[in-house]
Amino acid sequence: xxxxxxxxxxxxxxxxxxxxxxxxxxxxxxxxxxxxxxxxxxxxxxxxxxxxxxxxxxxxxxxxxxxxxxxxxxxxxxxxxxxxxxxxxxxxxxxxxxx
Amino acid sequence: xxxxxxxxxxxxxxxxxxxxxxxxxxxxxxxxxxxxxxxxxxxxxxxxxxxxxxxxxxxxxxxxxxxxxxxxxxxxxxxxxxxxxxxxxxxxxxxxxxxxxxxxxxxxxxxxxxxxxxxxxxxxxxxxxxxxxxxxxxxxxxxxxxxxxxxxxxxxxxxxxxxxxxxxxxxxxxxxxxxxxxxxxxxxxxxxxxxxxxxxxxxxxxxxxxxxxxxxxxxxxxxxxxxxxxxxxxxxxxxxxxxxxxxxxxxxxxxxxxxxxxxxxxxxxxxxxxxxxxxxxxxxxxxxxxxxxxxxxxxxxxxxxxxxxxxxxxxxxxxxxxxxxxxxxxxxxxxxxxxxxxxxxxxxxxxxxxxxxxxxxxxxxxxxxxxxxxxxxxxxxxxxxxxxxxxxxxxxxxxxxxxxxxxxxxxxxxxxxxxxxxxxxxxxxxxxxxxxxxxxxxxxxxxxxxxxxxxxxxxxxxxxxxxxxxxxxxxxxxxxxxxxxxxxxxxxxxxxxxxxxxxxxxxxxxxxxxxxxxxxxxxxxxxxxxxxxxxxxxxxxxxxxxxxxxxxxxxxxxxxxxxxxxxxxxxxxxxxxxxxxxxxxxxxxxxxxxxxxxxxxxxxxxxxxxxxxxxxxxxxxxxxxxxxxxxxxxxxxxxxxxxxxxxxxxxxxxxxxxxxxxxxxxx
Amino acid sequence: xxxxxxxxxxxxxxxxxxxxxxxxxxxxxxxxxxxxxxxxxxxxxxxxxxxxxxxxxxxxxxxxxxxxxxxxxxxxxxxxxxxxxxxxxxxxxxxxxxxxxxxxxxxxxxxxxxxxxxxxxxxxxxxxxxxxxxxxxxxxxxxxxxxxxxxxxxxxxxxxxxxxxxxxxxxxx
Numbered sequence: 040x041x042x043x044x045x046x047x048x049x050x051x052x053x054x055x056x057x058x059x060x061x062x063x064x065x066x067x068x069x070x071x072x073x074x075x076x077x078x079x080x081x082x083x084x085x086x087x088x089x090x091x092x093x094x095x096x097x098x099x100x101x102x103x104x105x106x107x108x109x110x111x112x113x114x115x116x117x118x119x120x121x122x123x124x125x126x127x128x129x130x131x132x133x134x135x136x137x138x
Numbered sequence: 139x140x141x142x143x144x145x146x147x148x149x150x151x152x153x154x155x156x157x158x159x160x161x162x163x164x165x166x167x168x169x170x171x172x173x174x175x176x177x178x179x180x181x182x183x184x185x186x187x188x189x190x191x192x193x194x195x196x197x198x199x200x201x202x203x204x205x206x207x208x209x210x211x212x213x214x215x216x217x218x219x220x221x222x223x224x225x226x227x228x229x230x231x232x233x234x235x236x237x238x239x240x241x242x243x244x245x246x247x248x249x250x251x252x253x254x255x256x257x258x259x260x261x262x263x264x265x266x267x268x269x270x271x272x273x274x275x276x277x278x279x280x281x282x283x284x285x286x287x288x289x290x291x292x293x294x295x296x297x298x299x300x301x302x303x304x305x306x307x308x309x310x311x312x313x314x315x316x317x318x319x320x321x322x323x324x325x326x327x328x329x330x331x332x333x334x335x336x337x338x339x340x341x342x343x344x345x346x347x348x349x350x351x352x353x354x355x356x357x358x359x360x361x362x363x364x365x366x367x368x369x370x371x372x373x374x375x376x377x378x379x380x381x382x383x384x385x386x387x388x389x390x391x392x393x394x395x396x397x398x399x400x401x402x403x404x405x406x407x408x409x410x411x412x413x414x415x416x417x418x419x420x421x422x423x424x425x426x427x428x429x430x431x432x433x434x435x436x437x438x439x440x441x442x443x444x445x446x447x448x449x450x451x452x453x454x455x456x457x458x459x460x461x462x463x464x465x466x467x468x469x470x471x472x473x474x475x476x477x478x479x480x481x482x483x484x485x486x487x488x489x490x491x492x493x494x495x496x497x498x499x500x501x502x503x504x505x506x507x508x509x510x511x512x513x514x515x516x517x518x519x520x521x522x523x524x525x526x527x528x529x530x531x532x533x534x535x536x537x538x539x540x541x542x543x544x545x546x547x548x549x550x551x552x553x554x555x556x557x558x559x560x561x562x563x564x565x566x567x568x569x570x571x572x573x574x575x576x577x578x579x580x581x582x583x584x585x586x587x588x589x590x591x592x593x594x595x596x597x598x599x600x601x602x603x604x605x606x607x608x609x610x611x612x613x614x615x616x617x618x619x620x621x622x623x624x625x626x627x628x629x630x631x632x633x634x635x636x637x638x639x640x641x642x643x644x645x646x647x648x649x650x651x652x653x654x655x656x657x658x659x660x661x662x663x664x665x666x667x668x669x670x671x672x673x674x675x676x677x678x679x680x681x682x683x684x685x686x687x688x689x690x691x692x693x694x695x696x697x698x699x700x701x702x703x704x705x706x707x708x709x710x711x712x713x714x715x716x717x718x719x720x721x722x723x724x725x726x727x728x729x730x731x732x733x734x735x736x737x738x739x740x741x742x743x744x745x746x747x748x749x750x751x752x753x754x755x756x757x758x759x760x761x762x763x764x765x766x767x768x769x770x771x772x773x774x775x776x777x778x779x780x781x782x783x784x785x786x787x788x789x790x791x792x793x794x795x796x797x798x799x800x801x802x803x804x805x
Numbered sequence: 806x807x808x809x810x811x812x813x814x815x816x817x818x819x820x821x822x823x824x825x826x827x828x829x830x831x832x833x834x835x836x837x838x839x840x841x842x843x844x845x846x847x848x849x850x851x852x853x854x855x856x857x858x859x860x861x862x863x864x865x866x867x868x869x870x871x872x873x874x875x876x877x878x879x880x881x882x883x884x885x886x887x888x889x890x891x892x893x894x895x896x897x898x899x900x901x902x903x904x905x906x907x908x909x910x911x912x913x914x915x916x917x918x919x920x921x922x923x924x925x926x927x928x929x930x931x932x933x934x935x936x937x938x939x940x941x942x943x944x945x946x947x948x949x950x951x952x953x954x955x956x957x958x959x960x961x962x963x964x965x966x967x968x969x970x971x972x973x974x975x976x977x978x
Contacts, residue, residue, distance in 0.1 A: 040807050040808060040811045040851070040924065041921070041922055041923055041924060042920075042921050042922075042923070042924065042925060043913055043914060043921045043922060044811065045848070045852065046913040046921065047909075047910055047913060047914070048815050048818070048819070048848075050905075050906050050909035050910055050913065051819065051906055052818060052819065052822050053905070053906075053909070054902040054903065054905050054906035054909075055819075055822040055823060055825075055826060055902065056822070056826075057790055057898075057901065057902045057905055058826060058898050058899055058901075058902035059825060059826030060783075060786055060790075061783055061786055061787050061790065061894065061897065061898035061901065061902070062826060062894070062895070062898045063826060063885065064783075064885045064886075065831055065883070065885055067831045067834075067835075067873075067876065067877060067880065068825070068826075068831050068834050070873075071825050071831075071834050071835065071838050071873070072825060072826060074838060074869075075822050075825060075826075075838070075841065078841070078842065078845055078865075081845070081857075081861075082845060082848060082849075085849055085852050085854045085857060086852055088852070088854065089852040089853055089854070089924075089925050089928075090920055090921060090925040091925075092925060092926040092928060092932075094932065094933065094937050094938060094941055095941065095945075097854045097856065097857050097933060097938060098938060098941050098942060098946055098949075100854070100857050101856075101857060101860060101938070101942075102946075102949055102953055104860060104861070104864060104865060105953040105956065105957060106953070106956065107865075107869070108864065108865075108868070108869050108957070108960075109956050109957055109959075109960035110960075111869050111872060111873070112872070112960045112961065112963075112964045113960055113963050113964055113967065115872055115873070115876045115964070116963065116964035116965075116967035116968040117967060118876060118880060119876060119879065119880070119967070119968040120967050120968050122879070122880045123968070128880060128883060129885070129886075130781075130782045130783060131781055131782075131783070131890050131891070133782070134779075134780030134781065135780070136778075136780050136782070136785075137778060137779060137780025779891070781890070781891050783891060783894060784891055784894070787894065787897055787898065787901065790901045790902075790905065791897075791901055793905070794901055794904045794905050794908060797905070797908040797909075797912070798904075798908060801908060801911055801912060805915075
């Protein structure tokens, strides 16, 4: 399978993630869509690694996975904190940045 | 000490006097300021005499001395020094100026004795004399312009001396503005001279002139016309004369000094000094001469009609200066200077007498209310009559010799200058009439109230009021609280006596065919002049004098008829020639003309600029910019909604745009 | 054979992705993501990235998703309201996403990098082995490795701090 197939698929998954971030209102789901985007990036990295014959892309993908995990941890912590404080779990209602 | 040192002293004394009085006005006891001022000018006069003596000691061909204190500017082809030129012409002028100024200072000491602005007056007056002397002694155009401007300022300060009077301040401003017009002319002339000849220095410029210019060359005519503008503004000739009658708002000694004897002669001096230019540009000189003639006749006609005492004398001044301008324009330099000198004597005396009369009338200046004062103020009456005789060129007075010498010279030049001769003699006749109009109206007839009061020994008192408008005066600044008349104050009487003597005897220095001292004295300055050599034969001169004398007696006779023998005649004449009378009383409507030609258009322009340009363009631009920014910020503010998803959308949108750009750029 | 595997994986990944953004219940979205991740692991295997595939399944689908499930259960699956307060967002989102996809595709397909047009070089047997990955980590990318572990530590501590109970008042604020 030519590498460009993987790359186009990666672009498609990325676009889907973007659409999800823009459409969904629950912070949990937005985080999920963020995961989608990260994984699309991972796919591209691994595909390029295959195309170059070099394992460095895979190493990069692993680091991305680590970073994604950290980010999820923090994000979920935020959501739990929000829930604890009885804030509405809806990014549209959290408008403190307004000005 | 050399003549030039005396020259510097001549300038230094009045300046020192002015500074000393101005800085120490709280310190000087009582009325010392007046005496200090008079002493300063007297010292200046003595220095002027010394300068003349030293000058005459030298051989005749080395009597043009320059002396410079320091270099003012010396760069890029400019070479201007603070230098004076001591030559017969300037020494002559300094003698006249300093001499008459001393007498007027003496007169003012008494006249303004009770005025609260006493020290200020003498500081200004000394400053004026300093500037006038600087003007006449200047050795280059730059210093001349400095003196010219200072004189204009001093005139303004002194005209609006009683500054609480609305009319006085307006008159001061009017004088200053018209003088500035002249200043511009003079400055432009100086620029052109520098451009053509490369120097501002008098002697250098006059030497270079015949080689640099051909006769009647365009630039030279322009220079001369600009000089004429400057001279006419300062000397109150047509059409820049309107400020002088209004300048009578100042105290009478100021009128005597500035607007009779000295400042208004600056224009005459200017033309005499720059005569090499005028001789090379005869067309400009002729324009000057004929304008002077026109002024002469115009002013004489108005003097027949106006009723304010000082204004009659003011118009007389304008007329007599017309004679002087004619003289120096046609080449009769010695005659012009002679008339300048004798005019200074009799006009200053006339004003001094007028001051005394006005004091006797407790501030009233309107001749309609003056009658029969000769027994009340006899001394003043006698001296004013002497002055009037000299003004009318009655035989054997100073005015007699000086005025007719000018007309004789014009006859000698011949050609179209005969118009000058005829006009000049006609003016002489009118002069005789209006001069004695004053005398007969004021001093003859039944004594009026004020006169009877004075004869009884007490002075008529009145509430202080503005002679021009009649409104009550604000005496906080101080107007002569007590009005002083010559019979009471010895300084006034002393000054008037000296001038009276001079007005009679002053003419004998230049009797045609007998001793022509002035001509001889001035020869070194005018050596290079071709016109100076024209000399009329003595017999013709005496013929001219005879005609002049006869006309003057006829004029006095007419005045006697109109105002003493048949006093009802003037009223009948006015009734029959009402329009002419109105025209004359309104000074040929010159003020209204100037108002319409210059003042109103400027005001209209200013209003237009304000309402259209300022409001629409400037304000519009500013408001428009403000509105634009405001609108823009309103739009931008809409992006701060607080919705995270909109921010994300913006982010992604921007990213997409960037990607598009790179895609296109790389293709 | 490989193509079939690819398309199976691709459809799984894509389906999972679309389900994530389309399903109303957040819990179901989490489950859809799990499907997506496993499909991606399959794709990684196709690309000779064995270790990465294993890590994907064990770490990502295993640990991270479990976290998600816990939180989703804790927080509850509140359904989102239908009405969209931001005008034009419903239209803008697919549009922007499509624009992004098109641009990326053009970049990939229209590129001058001809190497993308084929499968890639023949690889050694140990390509993608844990051993080679481990070597790279501990030799060339040691600092990145250590930094990543540090990051994990910070994240863990941060999460505890964020979500921990406050001993003072404002428990309900």
